[in-house]
Amino acid sequence: MDENSWLFDILDPKILGEIGPKKVFDISADAIRNKLKNENVEELLKCALCPNMCEFSCPVLRSGGRETISPARKSKLGYLYSRQNLEADELGDNPYYCVSCGACEHNCPMDINVSDLLVPIRERMNYQGVTPEGVLDVKKNLKDTGTIYEEIEDEMKEGEEVGDGKTLYFQSCVARQESPELVNATFNLIEEVDGGVKTLEEEKCCGSPALSLGFEEEFSKLAEEVQEALNDSGAERIVCSCPTCTKTLRETYSDEGYEIEAEILHISEYLAEKLEGIDLELEESMEITYHDPCTLARDLEVTDEPRKVLEEIDNLALEEPYFSEEDTRCCGRGGTLSYVDEELSEEIARERIDHLEEWSGTIVTSCPSCKVSFEEAGKDEVYNLSEIVLRAFE
Amino acid sequence: MDIETVYQSPYDEEDRHRILEELENEIGSEKVSIDNADRVSSSHGFWMIGERWTVEGKSPALPDVVVWPDETEDVSKILSYANEMGIPVIPYGGGSNVLGNLVARRGGISLDMKKMSDIVEIDENNLKATVQAGMNGMNFEQELRRKGYTTGNIPQSLYCSSVGGWLATNATGQFSTKYGGVEKMALGLEAVLPDGEVVEGSLSPRRSTGPEVFPLFIGSEGTLGTITEATFKINKEPSGRYFASYVFDDISDSINCVEEIMKNDLRPAVVRIYDKIETKRHFYEFPECEDKVVTVFVVEGNENVAEEEMKEVKDICSKYGVSLGEKPVQHWLDTRFDVTETSKYPQYGLIFDTIEASVGWDNAEEFYRGGIEAMESVDGIVLASAHASHFYPQGVCFYFTFGGIPPSSKSSQELYEEAWDAAVKSFLDNGGHISHHHGIGLNRGRWLSEERESEVNLLKKIKEKVDPNNIMNPGLFQLREDD
Numbered sequence: 001m002d003e004n005s006w007l008f009d010i011l012d013p014k015i016l017g018e019i020g021p022k023k024v025f026d027i028s029a030d031a032i033r034n035k036l037k038n039e040n041v042e043e044l045l046k047c048a049l050c051p052n053m054c055e056f057s058c059p060v061l062r063s064g065g066r067e068t069i070s071p072a073r074k075s076k077l078g079y080l081y082s083r084q085n086l087e088a089d090e091l092g093d094n095p096y097y098c099v100s101c102g103a104c105e106h107n108c109p110m111d112i113n114v115s116d117l118l119v120p121i122r123e124r125m126n127y128q129g130v131t132p133e134g135v136l137d138v139k140k141n142l143k144d145t146g147t148i149y150e151e152i153e154d155e156m157k158e159g160e161e162v163g164d165g166k167t168l169y170f171q172s173c174v175a176r177q178e179s180p181e182l183v184n185a186t187f188n189l190i191e192e193v194d195g196g197v198k199t200l201e202e203e204k205c206c207g208s209p210a211l212s213l214g215f216e217e218e219f220s221k222l223a224e225e226v227q228e229a230l231n232d233s234g235a236e237r238i239v240c241s242c243p244t245c246t247k248t249l250r251e252t253y254s255d256e257g258y259e260i261e262a263e264i265l266h267i268s269e270y271l272a273e274k275l276e277g278i279d280l281e282l283e284e285s286m287e288i289t290y291h292d293p294c295t296l297a298r299d300l301e302v303t304d305e306p307r308k309v310l311e312e313i314d315n316l317a318l319e320e321p322y323f324s325e326e327d328t329r330c331c332g333r334g335g336t337l338s339y340v341d342e343e344l345s346e347e348i349a350r351e352r353i354d355h356l357e358e359w360s361g362t363i364v365t366s367c368p369s370c371k372v373s374f375e376e377a378g379k380d381e382v383y384n385l386s387e388i389v390l391r392a393f394e
Numbered sequence: 395m396d397i398e399t400v401y402q403s404p405y406d407e408e409d410r411h412r413i414l415e416e417l418e419n420e421i422g423s424e425k426v427s428i429d430n431a432d433r434v435s436s437s438h439g440f441w442m443i444g445e446r447w448t449v450e451g452k453s454p455a456l457p458d459v460v461v462w463p464d465e466t467e468d469v470s471k472i473l474s475y476a477n478e479m480g481i482p483v484i485p486y487g488g489g490s491n492v493l494g495n496l497v498a499r500r501g502g503i504s505l506d507m508k509k510m511s512d513i514v515e516i517d518e519n520n521l522k523a524t525v526q527a528g529m530n531g532m533n534f535e536q537e538l539r540r541k542g543y544t545t546g547n548i549p550q551s552l553y554c555s556s557v558g559g560w561l562a563t564n565a566t567g568q569f570s571t572k573y574g575g576v577e578k579m580a581l582g583l584e585a586v587l588p589d590g591e592v593v594e595g596s597l598s599p600r601r602s603t604g605p606e607v608f609p610l611f612i613g614s615e616g617t618l619g620t621i622t623e624a625t626f627k628i629n630k631e632p633s634g635r636y637f638a639s640y641v642f643d644d645i646s647d648s649i650n651c652v653e654e655i656m657k658n659d660l661r662p663a664v665v666r667i668y669d670k671i672e673t674k675r676h677f678y679e680f681p682e683c684e685d686k687v688v689t690v691f692v693v694e695g696n697e698n699v700a701e702e703e704m705k706e707v708k709d710i711c712s713k714y715g716v717s718l719g720e721k722p723v724q725h726w727l728d729t730r731f732d733v734t735e736t737s738k739y740p741q742y743g744l745i746f747d748t749i750e751a752s753v754g755w756d757n758a759e760e761f762y763r764g765g766i767e768a769m770e771s772v773d774g775i776v777l778a779s780a781h782a783s784h785f786y787p788q789g790v791c792f793y794f795t796f797g798g799i800p801p802s803s804k805s806s807q808e809l810y811e812e813a814w815d816a817a818v819k820s821f822l823d824n825g826g827h828i829s830h831h832h833g834i835g836l837n838r839g840r841w842l843s844e845e846r847e848s849e850v851n852l853l854k855k856i857k858e859k860v861d862p863n864n865i866m867n868p869g870l871f872q873l874r875e876d877d
Binding site (some may be wrong): 042045046047048049050051052053054055056057061062065066067068070073076077079080083084085086087090091092094107109110322 | 395396430431432434436449460462464486488489506508528530532551552731732736737738740741
């Protein structure tokens with residue numbers, strides 16, 4: 001028996017005739033399905049027909065407070081747009097109001113990820129020439145500088161090499177531009193742990209923002225360049241600070257037909273493996289709480305590793321917040337939201353900071369974007385995992 | 395925009411721009427919109443026939459303007475303006491309503507309350523919590539849980555409903571047999587009247603100072619004003635929780651069993667009786683349930699008391715049925731928020747809906763069988779089933795489901811309305827109430843006068859006095875001639 005058998009068993013054959021209930025069921029389904037263009041539209045409809053059972057978990061809705069940006073309503077807009085009931089310019093920026101935190105999918109019995117469903121909508125909006133200005137700026141930057149920024153003010157650790165060069169540190173656009181202390185700490189830490197580390201001569205964006213914004217061509221160009229640079233580097237392992245870079249290099253590339261020969265690790269996975277049995281101690285005792293980055297916790301399911309690393313450190317007390325691990329809450333900086341509404345991004349960050357501060361005034365996380373997001377929302381005591389571990393090393 | 399609507403707004407594009415401009419002057423431009431994306435998003439909530447129309451790219455109706463107040467003063471200004479101009483206002487919380495309560499049948503303003511979603515106070519000393527009306531139910535519950543409390547109101551719509559919506563529909567939850575419905579939980583509320591006046595009323599723990607006014611808004615479905623804040627009793631999270639399930643040969647055995655439980659001063663938090671079809675639907679993984687009626691129980695509260703209470707419940711159950719252990723209860727707990735059928739079946743062309751209604755013990759079985767037979771008698775209906783999910787010493791709530799495929803002679807709407815008509819007629823014929831916790835909406839308005847015959851005049855007087863211009867969710871209860 002399966003979940004639908006009860007229905008097929010009880011549908012009354014007298015009403016449905018000799019053709020049989022299952023067949024009628026399928027014919028009826030096909031009649032409607034034939035009107036739908038592709039699988040994405042079918043998924044959009046399924047989501048649109050749900051009463052928004054994930055809405056409690058959507059940070060964009062919680063802070064934005066408009067029905068229009070709730071997960072199922074964005075899908076409904078996408079569905080109506082796909083059916084040509086709505087025009088591209090009537091969608092506004094709403095399809096970009098998403099932080100790609102995956103909370104919707106985490107709470108959806110149909111495993112629907114609204115962020116993924118919106119990508120083809122954005123693609124078609126781009127095709128029709130209806131793209132928000134902030135998004136076009138990102139596209140231009142990706143084309144001109146190979147990063148999400150107009151220019152990278154500091155080249156940071158590009159082209160540096162110490163030791164045998166087996167471990168390559170992939171820094172990420174955000175860390176290079178907005179968190180040099182994180183880059184320095186991670187580079188030095190890998191050198192300390194491994195005896196050697198190197199970086200690419202010219203590090204370009206992994207392509208994830210291009211993909212989410214619906215710029216397939218720009219993604220392909222970046223992915224090809226990054227693939228070539230990483231494979232030519234001769235590194236055996238690539239360590240990323242950014243969970244999204246980790247996911248993109250590890251999973252998205254292979255889904256899209258690219259291949260990175262080296263092992264891809266997030267810094268927390270790398271440290272959990274390398275630090276086992278090493279004595280680490282902070283000079284001054286510290287109480288912290290740990291913020292799980294959405295992509296790391298939900299997509300990559302890496303929640304034990306950062307905790308294992310932190311628990312290795314003497315003189316460090318870790319307070320678990322209420323919303324943690326897979327139930328973490330977003331920092332506000334993920335996905336495409338910040339390109340169209342920085343203010344709302346910051347509100348989401350403040351909501352998360354308020355929760356975390358109930359456990360400790362000092363936040364540790366393992367994503368450059370989360371750190372920057374909290375800092376921009378006015379939080380000073382926020383550190384990356386690498387910074388804390390390096391401090392314990394010293 | 396190319397969206398066909400079933401109900402037409404009297405306002406045109408020029409009117410919309412005028413209303414937009416005037417409301418922007420009242421509350422600020424960032425809180426008002428006439429964008430089609432916003433209008434489409436607030437079009438109908440979760441009305442099943444509306445869902446069917448969504449598949450076809452249609453909509454029941456579209457509001458002309460959407461507003462997002464972020465404080466009570468905004469709500470007051472919006473209603474005051476709408477009252478002066480005679481523009482309909484439809485308060486919109488989580489959008490989970492299933493009866494067309496949120497349909498802007500005469501156009502007007504959709505009042506999206508979600509920006510008003512803060513906890514005002516959790517008063518641990520006096521065991522109460524005050525919250526803004528637009529707060530999502532689950533977010534409210536999570537804020538309470540992390541401090542060790544619960545309201546006890548856990549509806550299936552917990553994840554997608556607002557606390558204001560709970561009160562406006564006089565809702566109840568899956569644990570109601572112990573905790574009661576929201577009318578038992580509410581200690582007070584703040585509401586804005588159509589003329590913009592703000593009224594507040596709350597009590598704790600009890601008072602005898604004339605008739606309470608705030609209960610008027612409980613179940614009012616936005617027809618008398620807009621709830622902006624509410625105070626609820628809170629309970630310490632239970633220290634003990636016990637599960638049991640039983641199978642019965644027939645639904646009459648299970649009804650008699652639960653009746654005896656309720657009349658013996660026992661109050662399980664959860665009791666759910668599934669008829670044979672629904673047993674097959676929900677417990678297909680349990681072979682012992684084949685052709686049986688399953689009933690699940692959750693008893694919770696003070697650990698020692700709950701343990702004893704569960705022993706008593708089991709003693710009574712053993713007289714009528716056979717124990718099935720805890721697994722079916724765990725299965726129910728794991729799947730109780732799964733409403734994926736509503737996403738799958740409209741795509742298959744299946745017209746379906748659920749109807750909850752209540753009745754006293756003396757007529758419970760006839761009420762159940764009458765409801766099923768009435769729905770089955772409608773040409774095109776291929777499925778009729780029910781479970782019972784809320785119990786009282788005085789009676790029970792049955793939650794019916796019907797499904798069908800329109801024959802060539804009927805439209806989907808005709809099939810839908812015929813099934814509803816048949817079911818509600820049987821409820822009234824068997825001495826029951828036409829709704830237990832979903833409310834009235836557009837779907838049930840046509841029977842309200844029959845259900846509450848002797849109270850209709852008073853209800854009309856209240857509406858006419860409080861909302862003389864009939865701007866608040868007009869047409870919903872069909873109490874006025876122009877409804």
